[in-house]
Amino acid sequence: MRAHGRGHGLRALSRWARCLAVAGLVAATAACSGPPPNPNPRAAVPLQTVPVDLQRYMGRWYVIANIPYFGERGNVGSYAEWSLRPDGRIDDAYVYRPERFDAPLKRMQFVDSVVAGSGGGEWRVRLFWPIYVSQLTLYVDPDYRVTLLGYPDKSLGWVFSRDPDMSDADYRAALGRFEAMGYDTSRFRRVPQFPSQLGQPGFQSPGDGN
Known part of the structure; x- marks a missing residue:
């Protein structure tokens, strides 16, 4: 014993x-x-979350664009799947293919907690105990088809959509919202969701990042 x-x-x-x-x-x-200095004149303005109907917010969201960082850099066909648990926490899966569309799907699983008083707009994401990060919902459209997520210091940001494709006009509108919030939108790169997008201008590549 x-x-x-x-x-x-x-x-x-x-x-x-x-x-x-x-x-x-x-x-x-x-x-x-670390990220370069943010040239946006509104860089120091704190981010504000929006209230979220958690039931409508659950499900699959495709990663249309992000500010590349080591955790997602070079991934293609990526999406998040959120599922509300009976205890009020959220099962958070990040699914992706590393670098190539013929690569096998990989999956990372997290557990998120909604911050009290945030109206569902701020989550604490448990990467692994005892490491947590904040995830801020900065915008969601009335039909819950597009959402923008951010990080408190504006070093990270994401454009999510219920559909894997997004028009250039809608993407520019999303970046316009980030610009108004004080983000350096030149750092965003689109995430390839289709093989035809690989290598296209403005899309993330395996070597792209901070």
């Missing part, structure tokens, strides 16, 4: 060490490759 307890303790310590290593890597990446 004593040996078994010691082995269990060593395995737990090993898991904790791996978590700390990943957290350290995230912190080091942010420190060494």
